[in-house]
Amino acid sequence: MSGGAFLSEIFSSIQGEGPYIGMRQVFVRFLDCNLDCSYCDTENKRAVLRECRIEKEAGIGLFSYLPNPVSIDELEASLTALEGFDGLHHSISITGGEPLLQAEFIRGWLEAAKKRRAIYLETNGTLPEKLKSLIDKIDIISMDIKLPGTGAIAPQWEAHRSFLEIAAEREVFVKVVVSAATKDGELDHALEIIESVNAAIPLVIQAMTVDGRPDEGLSPRRIFDIQERASRRLKDVRIIPQTHKITGVL
Numbered sequence: 001m002s003g004g005a006f007l008s009e010i011f012s013s014i015q016g017e018g019p020y021i022g023m024r025q026v027f028v029r030f031l032d033c034n035l036d037c038s039y040c041d042t043e044n045k046r047a048v049l050r051e052c053r054i055e056k057e058a059g060i061g062l063f064s065y066l067p068n069p070v071s072i073d074e075l076e077a078s079l080t081a082l083e084g085f086d087g088l089h090h091s092i093s094i095t096g097g098e099p100l101l102q103a104e105f106i107r108g109w110l111e112a113a114k115k116r117r118a119i120y121l122e123t124n125g126t127l128p129e130k131l132k133s134l135i136d137k138i139d140i141i142s143m144d145i146k147l148p149g150t151g152a153i154a155p156q157w158e159a160h161r162s163f164l165e166i167a168a169e170r171e172v173f174v175k176v177v178v179s180a181a182t183k184d185g186e187l188d189h190a191l192e193i194i195e196s197v198n199a200a201i202p203l204v205i206q207a208m209t210v211d212g213r214p215d216e217g218l219s220p221r222r223i224f225d226i227q228e229r230a231s232r233r234l235k236d237v238r239i240i241p242q243t244h245k246i247t248g249v250l
């Protein structure tokens, strides 16, 4: 096992996306990503961020700093200080970047840690072998299916399919970011993958934001069209925007 994890921040906030929106979580944000989406809004390069900032107490917005890599003991001590009273946090959100790039650390950490809360994994859904290595430690999976024309990245279809087949062993939902550039053909490809695994897996459609604002070229009618197209094949299709920018929380 590696000596530690490359992290950008540990903090307490509310989940801003998807069906668990509004739930209070402790976030552990991992550095680095294997993709380079055009709409990415997280600073995720370990070469740039050499320290991890850690909120000193839940919700106060004051931070201490630890040099990377962060050890399991340091991470556990930070979580103990942040968690507050029983019942404050619903779960621990493992996020990024792409946290599964550091799956070996995460597995070691979750084996060593006492079971604190439910473990909620936010992932781009492209590293199925990494997921398989720790699926037994994860309770809830929020996975993306990336539409290549929307994020200006290479297609990830087969990786997404394999990933969702493994993720379906747990509670899972899929998030798809759409924009004015989204084509029906790539949307259909994503729908086929979900339908082939289980049409009851919830799909969250999230309109792309640029600098905190909705994509101006994406009309409300087009968003409804996308939901209606998806609802012909899937049982649970929701339109849920990102809310961090609205509430102003971390």
Ligand code: SF4
Residues within 6 Å of the ligand: 033, 034, 035, 036, 037, 039, 040, 041, 042, 044, 096, 097, 098, 124
């Ligand atoms: S997968 Fe997520 S973290 Fe990685 S580049 Fe895309 S938006 Fe950014």
